[in-house]
Amino acid sequence: MPANSEATTSSSTLSRVQRKRKNARARILSAAERLMREGPVDTVTIQQITDAADVGHGTFYLHFKSKYDVLVPIIGRYAAQWDARVQQSLAGETDAARVFTTSARLMARVTLADPLWRWFLAHSGVPVEDMRSAVGAFSTRDFHRGIDTGRFDVPNKQVMSHFVLGAYVNTLLASLALDDPGADIDAMAELILRTAGLDHAEAAAIAHAPLPKLAPLEPPGDET
Amino acid sequence: MPANSEATTSSSTLSRVQRKRKNARARILSAAERLMREGPVDTVTIQQITDAADVGHGTFYLHFKSKYDVLVPIIGRYAAQWDARVQQSLAGETDAARVFTTSARLMARVTLADPLWRWFLAHSGVPVEDMRSAVGAFSTRDFHRGIDTGRFDVPNKQVMSHFVLGAYVNTLLASLALDDPGADIDAMAELILRTAGLDHAEAAAIAHAPLPKLAPLEPPGDET
DNA sequence: GCCATTGAATGACTGCAGTCATAAATGATA
DNA sequence: TATCATTTATGACTGCAGTCATTCAATGGC
Numbered sequence: 001m002p003a004n005s006e007a008t009t010s011s012s013t014l015s016r017v018q019r020k021r022k023n024a025r026a027r028i029l030s031a032a033e034r035l036m037r038e039g040p041v042d043t044v045t046i047q048q049i050t051d052a053a054d055v056g057h058g059t060f061y062l063h064f065k066s067k068y069d070v071l072v073p074i075i076g077r078y079a080a081q082w083d084a085r086v087q088q089s090l091a092g093e094t095d096a097a098r099v100f101t102t103s104a105r106l107m108a109r110v111t112l113a114d115p116l117w118r119w120f121l122a123h124s125g126v127p128v129e130d131m132r133s134a135v136g137a138f139s140t141r142d143f144h145r146g147i148d149t150g151r152f153d154v155p156n157k158q159v160m161s162h163f164v165l166g167a168y169v170n171t172l173l174a175s176l177a178l179d180d181p182g183a184d185i186d187a188m189a190e191l192i193l194r195t196a197g198l199d200h201a202e203a204a205a206i207a208h209a210p211l212p213k214l215a216p217l218e219p220p221g222d223e224t
Numbered sequence: 225m226p227a228n229s230e231a232t233t234s235s236s237t238l239s240r241v242q243r244k245r246k247n248a249r250a251r252i253l254s255a256a257e258r259l260m261r262e263g264p265v266d267t268v269t270i271q272q273i274t275d276a277a278d279v280g281h282g283t284f285y286l287h288f289k290s291k292y293d294v295l296v297p298i299i300g301r302y303a304a305q306w307d308a309r310v311q312q313s314l315a316g317e318t319d320a321a322r323v324f325t326t327s328a329r330l331m332a333r334v335t336l337a338d339p340l341w342r343w344f345l346a347h348s349g350v351p352v353e354d355m356r357s358a359v360g361a362f363s364t365r366d367f368h369r370g371i372d373t374g375r376f377d378v379p380n381k382q383v384m385s386h387f388v389l390g391a392y393v394n395t396l397l398a399s400l401a402l403d404d405p406g407a408d409i410d411a412m413a414e415l416i417l418r419t420a421g422l423d424h425a426e427a428a429a430i431a432h433a434p435l436p437k438l439a440p441l442e443p444p445g446d447e448t
Numbered sequence: 449g450c451c452a453t454t455g456a457a458t459g460a461c462t463g464c465a466g467t468c469a470t471a472a473a474t475g476a477t478a
Numbered sequence: 479t480a481t482c483a484t485t486t487a488t489g490a491c492t493g494c495a496g497t498c499a500t501t502c503a504a505t506g507g508c
């Protein structure tokens with residue numbers, strides 16, 4: 001008796017079902033993003049998402065574990081788009097310390113500007129791995145480059161990664177309450193550079209250098 | 225029709241009701257701790273807690289917001305007991321950097337040894353303030369002492385606090401998977417000292433100095 | 449001693465997250 | 479193009495978190 005009782009009522013095209021088939025995941029993702037951008041994230045229910053995506057309630061759990069879980073790829077894509085721009089604007093820069101620092105400072109600002117990221121940060125009751133994949137993927141990459149090229153001096157690469165990521169996330173978390181988080185972000189960058197072995201003067205100079213301007217991202221509802 | 229239908233069946237002493245009255249919060253706390261230490265934290269329901277505490281289901285929400293919320297004072301008390309011992313064993317130490325570092329290293333080890341703390345860390349989807357009050361209260365105190373006495377050199381005290389707390393928590397979080405987290409904890413301590421302005425040699429020396437022994441805590445079911 | 453006021457305590461109730469038995473679509477084999 | 483195996487989808491169902499209208503002990507005024 002379960003399954004599609006209503007869906008087959010109009011088995012006219014049949015391709016409609018096929019279309020649903022192939023990209024349930026993508027449909028859920030875009031429906032979730034739309035709904036969560038419309039209203040408060042908390043009030044969006046799984047049922048609303050699956051209704052909007054025109055898939056069954058259970059289908060959601062085939063692709064995602066929870067509401068948090070569906071946010072990860074959404075904000076990940078947002079971050080990836082910005083990261084591409086940031087990297088572009090840093091094309092000429094050869095110093096790994098400057099690349100990392102500028103990237104982190106810009107990405108932190110961008111992150112704090114997005115309502116979905118803000119909610120995610122405030123509710124980051126997520127395992128380390130999700131944090132890493134979504135929050136710190138880009139910063140981590142640039143940071144490791146600094147280590148691998150010998151620009152940074154760290155006693156324990158593994159611990160250093162967790163250390164810096166945690167510091168980064170918690171500083172952003174605290175900055176959620178601020179109107180202009182720029183100064184705190186830069187102070188954080190300075191501290192990271194210190195931790196990475198740069199002397200205080202150089203850390204301060206790099207962390208407070210002027211930032212390159214980036215063109216704003218167009219409305220984030222576009223599909224690939 | 226609600227209220228106590230069963231509770232008044234034996235209105236023998238009447239003082240029993242009075243006793244329930246005054247310390248619902250304490251009863252909930254001890255019942256919650258007992259249940260959560262008995263089985264997996266996840267499987268304990270609010271209903272089970274209120275049943276064990278012999279209070280109504282709704283009473284729970286009068287005192288606590290959630291299951292996470294009830295854990296905060298529980299693990300806070302555990303930490304406070306250990307902190308007292310740690311401070312005692314550091315009575316002779318005058319260097320704020322050594323006090324902070326030793327305290328942090330010991331408390332991290334103790335924290336990682338407690339199942340309730342481990343669960344809390346793994347599920348720390350809690351606002352910064354809870355984290356601060358439970359996770360970092362003692363470390364934060366010692367850290368600020370280092371700043372205030374001029375032993376530490378930090379550009380921004382506020383940011384520094386969030387930075388260090390986040391680094392601390394996330395490093396512990398990552399250490400949950402390790403059999404012996406000691407080495408990682410010490411590496412973390414070294415990084416904190418660097419961030420606080422100590423030169424690399426001194427940071428390493430202090431962070432890897434031998435730890436004082438502490439007598440183990442007796443079974444944590446005692447009431448004050 | 450009586451009544452009014454307060455706010456702690458209660459548990460039936462609501463709504464959502466997450467599960468699971470069922471079933472449709474797809475693909476492979478021949 | 480029939481048959482079986484595998485993958486993907488479904489929605490009724492379960493159980494718990496959290497709410498809220500109601501009850502009642504306690505306290506203070508008179």
